[in-house]
């Protein structure tokens with residue numbers, strides 16, 4: 316194993332992700348940021364300089380558990396103070412597990428501004444994956460708005476509320492096309508756009524997948540969308556899903572993959588089609604009424620010319636509101652035989668109601684009637700050093716009132732802000748049930764992909780309606796071969812149950828990965844065995860109450 320050093324500077328810069336010039340957050344002059352590749356056991360050391368001039372910054376390493384380095388998790392107000400303009404901070408952590416990951420900003424809505432990139436961890440030399448492939452390609456998906464992150468943020472925190480709307484473009488490795496289509500020449504809805512005149516050198520020219528015939532490719536897929544749930548498809552090719560969020564799954568064959576914000580997959584693709592043709596690679600919006608054209612690129616069989624267009628139009632996405640289809644995909648995931656199994660029994664169960672609510676006329680998301688507002692002093696230092704007054708030390712609600720009906724709009728939509736912490740005993744087994752509900756308007760319930768920092772969890776099961784904890788609900792839980800994940804969707808009007816072991820001393824965010832939802836309060840904070848955390852580096856504590864001199 317080795318230490319891999321990186322020097323990064325985050326800056327705003329002009330860029331044309333979808334052929335329209337905008338301001339994006341770039342790293343070392345690039346968008347998306349550089350890809351990190353490492354091997355299991357390596358230490359990553361990123362010296363990050365904030366070149367933004369007017370705002371702080373942090374970077375979160377999504378899917379990396381940060382054992383023994385909880386201060387390197389990169390969550391402002393939780394694991395560290397945001398890095399001030401002009402200052403630098405070094406993230407140093409070990410990558411202890413192979414898999415497909417990514418990184419992104421975790422302060423305000425900086426992920427929406429384009430602060431993200433891929434992080435890939437390979438097995439140690441001499442070790443083999445439980446599947447065969449010849450080559451690999453990686454695809455990072457995102458959605459893009461022409462309105463700046465700051466304007467979006469102002470809209471979300473205004474009366475009347477201004478929703479960010481649907482994205483203008485979907486991006487594949489930071490590239491999309493607005494107002495033109497790669498598929499304009501086909502008889503389809505794409506024909507309403509003019510043809511793209513791209514030569515290949517443009518910032519918005521598609522990232523073409525060049526493949527050789529009769530090989531097996533491992534495609535590493537990751538979604539860092541702000542909002543969109545996506546469906547990924549390659550025309551005329553089937554794929555086999557083998558990895559999810561850095562964990563092996565029992566291989567299963569699909570025509571297309573649903574991928575929610577915060578999720579990653581590896582799929583195997585056999586290049587067994589006519590090599591004289593090229594094929595569409597597409598991502599389309601699911602789960603919300605789409606108002607965004609599908610994101611497209613080309614699967615190019617070398618040596619066929621990459622500019623040769625596929626013979627048929629791009630794949631047609633499954634109906635956006637075919638939730639049964641989405642659930643069927645999620646439910647076809649099982650852990651690979653021989654994977655870690657969950658403890659048979661839980662020590663504790665909390666139920667988290669996902670509700671849309673109002674606070675003083677502002678529209679918010681709340682969990683058990685509390686909308687998360689992060690404190691000024693990061694939790695990790697405040698708890699580790701017993702700093703008084705940094706946040707509300709009372710225990711947060713473990714459930715919602717028994718008479719609450721999640722199938723209708725809230726009878727009393729008013730909730731409150733809060734910053735309390737769920738504290739778990741070291742090594743205890745925790746079950747979390749995410750309960751979805753009707754939003755403020757009638758007949759609306761959205762998908763929320765929940766992401767846990769510092770852990771993988773077992774997805775025990777999904778159910779419809781209100782979780783009661785009765786025999787019928789318990790019977791839906793899979794304790795035999797549930798998949799390990801770090802992100803899981805909760806479907807409209809349903810619930811999702813997961814289990815994890817609180818074995819990672821630190822303070823960890825658990826939140827909806829939809830950026831505007833988190834910004835509107837849709838998250839909670841978990842703390843476990845903070846007394847076992849080593850000395851928290853001083854340069855993570857330079858704000859709020861931990862900025863004062865303190866006794867170690």
Ligand code: C2O
Pocket residue numbers: 375377419421577766768824826828
């Ligand atoms: Cu990728 Cu807290 O998020």
Ligand code: CU
Pocket residue numbers: 762763764827828829832833837
């Ligand atoms: Cu959400």
